[in-house]
Amino acid sequence: MGGFIHYFSSHFQTLGQEFWPLLVGGLANGFLYGMVAVGYTLVYGVLRLINFAHSEVFMAGGFASFFVMQHLVGTSSPNGISSVLYILIGILVGGLTGSLIAMAIERVAYRPLRKRNSPKLAYLISAIGASYFLFNFAGKEFGRYSVSMAQPYTNHPLFTIFGAGVQMYDIIIFIAGALMLFGLDRLVTLTKLGRSIRAVAQDAETASLMGVNIDRTIALTFMIGGALGGAAGFLYGMNVGVVYTMGFTPALKAFTAAVLGGIGNLRGAVLGGLILGTMESFSVAFLAPSYIDVTAFGILVLVLLVRPTGIMGERLGRSA
Amino acid sequence: MLKVENAIVRYGAIEALHAISFEVNQGEVVALLGANGAGKSTTLRMLSGLHSAWSGSVTFEGVDITNEKAHDMVSRGIGLVPEGRRIFPQMTVEENLEMGAFARSGSFHDEIEEQYAKFPILKERRKQLGANLSGGEQQMLAISRALMGKPRLLLLDEPSMGLAPMIIEQIFEIIGQIREAGTTVFVVEQNATQALQIADRGYVMENGKIVFSDSAKNLLVDPRVRAVYLGESA
Numbered sequence: 206m207g208g209f210i211h212y213f214s215s216h217f218q219t220l221g222q223e224f225w226p227l228l229v230g231g232l233a234n235g236f237l238y239g240m241v242a243v244g245y246t247l248v249y250g251v252l253r254l255i256n257f258a259h260s261e262v263f264m265a266g267g268f269a270s271f272f273v274m275q276h277l278v279g280t281s282s283p284n285g286i287s288s289v290l291y292i293l294i295g296i297l298v299g300g301l302t303g304s305l306i307a308m309a310i311e312r313v314a315y316r317p318l319r320k321r322n323s324p325k326l327a328y329l330i331s332a333i334g335a336s337y338f339l340f341n342f343a344g345k346e347f348g349r350y351s352v353s354m355a356q357p358y359t360n361h362p363l364f365t366i367f368g369a370g371v372q373m374y375d376i377i378i379f380i381a382g383a384l385m386l387f388g389l390d391r392l393v394t395l396t397k398l399g400r401s402i403r404a405v406a407q408d409a410e411t412a413s414l415m416g417v418n419i420d421r422t423i424a425l426t427f428m429i430g431g432a433l434g435g436a437a438g439f440l441y442g443m444n445v446g447v448v449y450t451m452g453f454t455p456a457l458k459a460f461t462a463a464v465l466g467g468i469g470n471l472r473g474a475v476l477g478g479l480i481l482g483t484m485e486s487f488s489v490a491f492l493a494p495s496y497i498d499v500t501a502f503g504i505l506v507l508v509l510l511v512r513p514t515g516i517m518g519e520r521l522g523r524s525a
Numbered sequence: 526m527l528k529v530e531n532a533i534v535r536y537g538a539i540e541a542l543h544a545i546s547f548e549v550n551q552g553e554v555v556a557l558l559g560a561n562g563a564g565k566s567t568t569l570r571m572l573s574g575l576h577s578a579w580s581g582s583v584t585f586e587g588v589d590i591t592n593e594k595a596h597d598m599v600s601r602g603i604g605l606v607p608e609g610r611r612i613f614p615q616m617t618v619e620e621n622l623e624m625g626a627f628a629r630s631g632s633f634h635d636e637i638e639e640q641y642a643k644f645p646i647l648k649e650r651r652k653q654l655g656a657n658l659s660g661g662e663q664q665m666l667a668i669s670r671a672l673m674g675k676p677r678l679l680l681l682d683e684p685s686m687g688l689a690p691m692i693i694e695q696i697f698e699i700i701g702q703i704r705e706a707g708t709t710v711f712v713v714e715q716n717a718t719q720a721l722q723i724a725d726r727g728y729v730m731e732n733g734k735i736v737f738s739d740s741a742k743n744l745l746v747d748p749r750v751r752a753v754y755l756g757e758s759a
């Protein structure tokens with residue numbers, strides 16, 4: 206009994222010292238999850254299906270930016286203004302590749318099923334097939350080992366808030382993630398394209414009566430979600446390296462985040478990502494580093510059991 | 526203006542429309558009548574491109590539109606007020622109206638004001654979600670939304686369905702005004718009397734076939750119309 210209490214009190218002590226670092230690291234991860242989670246939620250909104258091949262969009266973004274970066278800077282770490290360029294180019298390449306791969310997945314794995322009014326199970330199997338094809342293809346072509354990308358930042362804390370060392374990497378994720386997610390929110394709320402996505406999500410047939418091209422809108426929805434997923438693949442790969450299986454776990458966590466926030470709900474996906482990232486981060490301190498994935502998937506099971514509609518419910522259609 | 530010739534529509538192996546032919550002339554109000562399951566909605570789905578004819582042809586303003594897709598029909602000049610109104614539930618009244626102008630480029634805010642002038646209740650509700658409107662308000666919004674696309678031919682699928690008699694009066698009054706403004710109207714109804722009062726001509730449908738047609742005045746007193754609704758063979 207005494208040992209038990211000691212166990213917890215010592216952990217609470219760690220918590221006291223490490224609260225802020227854990228929070229900052231968790232939120233940075235959370236933004237990454239959010240960027241991938243919105244891809245699941247967007248596609249769910251228009252097709253009512255989970256795009257389980259989205260993990261490979263993330264992986265493709267990682268690899269494409271890796272190759273371009275290798276070509277541009279080799280292994281030297283860029284600094285100053287060139288590191289800003291490095292990140293912008295990486296996001297651009299990752300995003301572009303992600304959107305192309307996502308569009309290809311829609312074309313090849315989903316559209317033929319849609320035209321035939323196939324049952325939902327067919328989509329799931331098709332998604333798994335596409336996913337296996339893509340990551341095995343990457344494994345065969347690019348090797349089975351993780352390769353690291355040049356990092357445009359040093360691993361020293363940039364500055365401290367409340368005693369927490371904030372890494373340059375965290376800052377990059379915060380800025381890039383927040384900008385992209387905010388941009389996405391505005392796109393869906395304010396633009397004509399966003400309105401067509403919401404219309405298709407609410408009632409595709411009626412949207413087509415208004416002049417919305419459903420096929421095009423669905424393709425664009427995949428591309429938008431793919432762009433954020435691919436960019437996230439770059440940001441993630443920049444930190445921990447790229448490998449053909451890199452999509453699996455982060456994407457499954459992003460899916461958890463999307464479910465946690467309410468699948469179909471864009472802001473919910475971001476919120477779910479931030480909550481998940483933070484909880485994971487604290488579970489490392491409370492339990493053990495090896496519990497990080499257990500926490501994430503424990504949350505998934507719990508949400509599915511207790512509140513399958515997530516925190517904010519399903520509502521891609523809504524403007525705000 | 527609109528000419529349908531020997532159109533057959535299939536749902537998989539089921540033939541829902543058996544080689545139907547009819548026409549609608551510029552400036553007319555034409556009613557399509559028939560009992561449940563006769564194929565009225567299927568006819569409108571065919572005209573609006575949601576479900577193309579399997580054979581036969583549909584010609585609009587001299588252009589063959591048999592295989593035209595639904596999303597191209599608005600720009601062609603055909604608007605549909607679908608069965609059950611199909612308001613976007615999570616969009617506001619105003620956003621629904623904006624959707625109606627989706628196929629058009631340029632500003633459409635004058636048109637929205639025009640619709641508000643026609644339907645003051647929509648202006649009052651402009652910031653409300655479609656899901657929170659009453660049935661009558663939804664029907665007005667559905668009509669108004671279709672008009673935002675500036676159709677030359679307006680198709681209406683059972684505009685009176687599920688509405689109180691007073692609201693039905695109002696809806697049909699609006700349809701009369703639409704026609705006076707120069708839009709041709711093709712209306713599907715189960716409420717035959719109501720529809721025939723504003724129509725010039727009518728077609729009567731039974732089991733996927735057009736069984737007869739006449740002027741609205743004659744159909745109003747035609748015992749065969751009653752028989753069709755009661756399920757007796759005409």
Ligand SMILES: Nc1ncnc2c1ncn2[C@@H]1O[C@H](COP(=O)(O)OP(=O)(O)OP(=O)(O)O)[C@@H](O)[C@H]1O
Nearest residue numbers: 536539541559560561562563564565566567568715
């Ligand atoms: N998606 C579909 N798949 C298969 N059969 C269908 C489909 N839609 C309609 N049908 C069939 O086609 C026939 C015509 O249906 P339709 O909806 O056009 O009738 P309707 O005249 O509009 O009836 P109501 O007055 O009830 O609206 C019916 O027998 C119906 O069961």
Ligand SMILES: [Mg+2]
Nearest residue numbers: 565566567608
């Ligand atoms: Mg019908």
